[in-house]
Amino acid sequence: MTISNDTSGQARAAAPNPLPVDAARTLIRQAVRPVEAVERVALRAALDRVLAENIVSPIDVPAHDNAAMDGYAFDGAALSGSGAAAEGQAPFTLVVAGEARAGHPFDRACGLGECVRIMTGAPMPAGCDTVVPQELVTRTGSNVAFDTRQIVRGANCRRAGEDLARGRAALEAGRILRPADLGLLASLGVAEVAVRRRVRVAFFSTGDELRSVGEPLDTGCVYDSNRYTLYAMLTRMNVEVLDLGVVRDEPGAIEAALRAAAACVDVVLTSGGVSVGDADFTARMTATFGDVAFWQLAMRPGRPLAFGRLSAGAHASSEGGALFFGLPGNPVAVMVSFYQFVRGALIAMSGANAPGPLQFAAASSAPIKKRPGRTEFLRGVATRDGAGQWSVVPTPAQGSGVLSSMSRANCFIVLGHDQGDVAAGAPVDIIPFEGLV
Missing domain, CATH: 2.170.190.11 (Molybdopterin biosynthesis moea protein, domain 3.)
Incomplete structure (x- = not known):
């Protein structure tokens, strides 16, 4: 995979044109390859796993009139x-x-x-x-x-076979198995199924100011919330998770963590260290042993994002290695970036044929200022009136560091790349958190 011909820190820092969100998604789709390994698991262990082969009904269901x-x-x-x-x-x-x-x-x-x-x-x-x-x-x-x-x-x-006839396809490969699917398989007498192995993901935070929960909070330091949101979001996706903790803002430590992670997982996630500051080592380290582009995304929140592929060896490989997402450091930006980029990549890597998140229109209850030329993801509270019509209002605080706004909200308000100011009462697209977060 070749994302950029020049992966030097200087070239990345000077990137003049922020990459549109849709273009970033396209690059990610082109880079993702589903895991190939397959394993057989008992039916009760198959919930949320990705089916690796078609299931053909061996019997009529029901078996008799x-x-x-x-x-x-x-x-x-x-x-x-x-x-x-x-x-x-x-x-x-x-x-x-x-x-x-x-x-x-x-x-x-x-x-x-x-x-x-x-x-x-x-x-x-x-x-x-x-x-x-x-x-x-x-x-x-x-x-x-x-x-x-x-x-x-x-x-x-x-009638016999009214639900499923003998020889008919019951479930197709690529399906994420849900409770109803397990019941359906049980009705066919299927005791175990072939599923794709779980995607393996390692993550860590960078920053000398970060402290883990339970440690004393020194002056100028903050507790690391990103590892907890990342862990929770990854756990919801039923992937294998490796938490590497907090890594110091020191080139050797960051490089060692990246190399160790890339050697044993499919995806490496980091939070922090991907901007253009003197202490943002992560983006620079990845250039030494990976094919990585640094993006200035036309997006808010979450403008800084690094993506590419890491090699565990001394030289970058276009075929092997782990995918890398260097997420921003601000807590809300981490979550928005995960849901807009990482989530879809992990679903594709799992081999699942799954639709994107539910998105529909709602009337904005308040005017929203918006500058064309970037995609914005606001936190919102959506409600439905007695007539079944949806409306949404942005949460009061929209800063990328205000994590409480994510806790209060129940949806993202999506303002497109070319969209300008939104008048009160005008329709906007929303993505509900239910089923997503």
Whole structure:
């Protein structure tokens, strides 16, 4: 993968034209390759894993015709035959010949003029194709009577293979397995499935000012929140996570951490150290053993972002090594960058065929100032009125260091690259946090 012909720190710092968000996404898509390794796991261990092969139904589901509700099973041909049923007269009477329950089928064919008391899920007796619900009948001794105008032939009967027919594709490779999928596989008698191995991700924070939770907070220092948000976001994605802690703002320490991580994972994430300051060593270190471009993104928040591929050896490799995302240091910028770039890359690397995040329009409850030429991701609070119409208002504080705004918000307000100021009441696109964060 070749992202830039000049990866020197000087060239990156002087980048004159910020890269549009869509162009950055395109470069990432071109660089991503799905993991190839496959493993077999027990069904209960398969939740949120990516299916590696198509699942073909080995049986009919349901395996037999069965009752969709409690009632009386009979031959629906009687509804179009002679006598009272044919003439639409009521009541129509049948003799109860026995009972069928789930796991306890009626053991003979149902004869002419007979019916079988049947429970939901029980196999339909031979000779029966219709169930009249129990609330529609009047039972007297061994007879039941009902109005034939309230029932049609085939009613309340689930046919064999109605859900899935034998030999039909049940689930396709690339699917992220959800609870309903595990139930579906169980209904087919599948005990284990082939899945892609999890993507392996290592991450660390850089900054001499950072302190881990539990350490004393010295003057001029802050607690490292980025590792906790990164850990949580990665955990939600069901990847293998390696937390390398806080690395000093020292070239040797950063290079050692990057090399060690690149040798054992698929993706390396860092937070901080990718700007143009004298102490921002991460971006410069990656140029010594990786094919990495530094982007000044036309984006807010999250303008500084490094992306490329690291080699664990002495020389960069266009084929091997780990993908690298050098995220900004500000807490909100870290989260926005992760959701807009890293999340999609990890999904693609997992081999999943998954749609992008849900995005829809809502009316802005307040005017929003916006400069064309960059994409902005504001934190917002979206609500729906009694008529079902969505509206959204930005949270009061939009600074990239105000992490509490992410906690208060329930969506991103997305203002496109070419978009200008937004008037109150005008539509804007929003991405709900539910299902994303």
